[in-house]
Structures are given as C-alpha cells and as structure tokens.
Amino acid sequence: MESFDLAPGAEFELHARTVNPQFVRVLRTIGFDRSWARAEGQYLYDADGTRYTIEEYVTVHDWLQGDFGVARAPRTVRVLVEFDARAAEVVRGRKVHASQRLALAADGRARASFAVPQDARVMAAVRAWILGFGASARVVEPRELADDVAGELRRAAARYP
Numbered sequence: 001m002e003s004f005d006l007a008p009g010a011e012f013e014l015h016a017r018t019v020n021p022q023f024v025r026v027l028r029t030i031g032f033d034r035s036w037a038r039a040e041g042q043y044l045y046d047a048d049g050t051r052y053t054i055e056e057y058v059t060v061h062d063w064l065q066g067d068f069g070v071a072r073a074p075r076t077v078r079v080l081v082e083f084d085a086r087a088a089e090v091v092r093g094r095k096v097h098a099s100q101r102l103a104l105a106a107d108g109r110a111r112a113s114f115a116v117p118q119d120a121r122v123m124a125a126v127r128a129w130i131l132g133f134g135a136s137a138r139v140v141e142p143r144e145l146a147d148d149v150a151g152e153l154r155r156a157a158a159r160y161p
Contacts, residue, residue: 069125074118080111081112084108086136
C-alpha cells in the first residue's frame with residue numbers, strides 16, 4: 001500500500017476536491033481547519049499560542065442560511081415572494097431564514113422577504129423552496145429569480161397535455 005504525507009491543512013483541500021466540498025466549508029466555519037491546542041473559558045489557542053475568542057473566530061450565524069444551506073458571500077440578494085392564501089398559512093408557520101419578514105394582507109395573502117448571500121447554492125435552495133409551492137407562490141424580486149421560476153413552471157406545465 002502506498003502512503004504519502006500531506007502538509008498541515010492539505011487534507012481539507014484534498015477532501016474538498018475529491019469527496020465533499022460542502023462538508024469542508026462547514027468544518028471551516030466552525031474552526032475545524034485549525035489545529036487548536038487548548039481552550040480556556042471562551043478562549044481558543046492555536047498551535048502557535050495565539051488566543052482567539054470563540055465569537056471572534058467562529059461566526060456561525062453569519063454562515064448559516066436557515067433552510068437554504070451554509071454560505072457566506074460579500075453581497076446579499078433581497079428575495080420577495082408573494083403567496084396566495086392557501087400557501088400563506090404554511091409560510092406563516094415556519095421561519096426558513098433568520099432575516100425572514102412577513103407582511104399579511106386582509107385577503108389572506110402573505111409576502112415573505114429575506115436577504116440571502118449571493119451564492120449559487122443558496123439561490124438554488126431558495127428556488128427549490130419556492131417551486132415547492134407551485135402556482136401558490138410568485139417571485140416579486142429579484143427579476144432573474146422570477147424569470148427562472150416562471151420558466152421552470154412553464155416547462156413543468158408543458159409536460160401535461
């Protein structure tokens with residue numbers, strides 16, 4: 001059996017390239033890509049003796065995107081979706097993102113808005129969530145997402161005679 005040595009931290013790059021890049025992102029988010037030597041109270045110490053507070057290093061809340069995955073990007077996208085009365089009850093009963101805000105109309109409709117990272121995986125998860133409501137949801141913004149969802153619903157409808 002052949003063996004080889006990896007430089008410190010290289011196992012994360014190898015795992016990301018060959019096995020599961022999302023898992024590596026999660027491990028980095030929670031500080032598992034460092035060699036922590038010890039912990040005392042709220043402090044973590046790396047192998048060089050540098051002290052970190054957990055809050056300084058591990059900003060998990062910045063990375064967790066609720067039902068939409070794990071990501072962080074320099075820019076965010078505001079998503080605004082309108083739901084008919086049938087779907088509004090479901091939407092009111094579940095908070096899918098920390099930034100989610102709801103506006104309720106007298107006729108039972110609801111509008112959900114949230115700001116998510118401009119990240120392809122997060123936007124794919126947002127798209128899938130919206131498509132799960134079928135004709136009961138309408139994307140108001142961003143326009144690109146609205147066009148994408150509308151196109152997918154047209155393709156789905158075309159499969160039925």
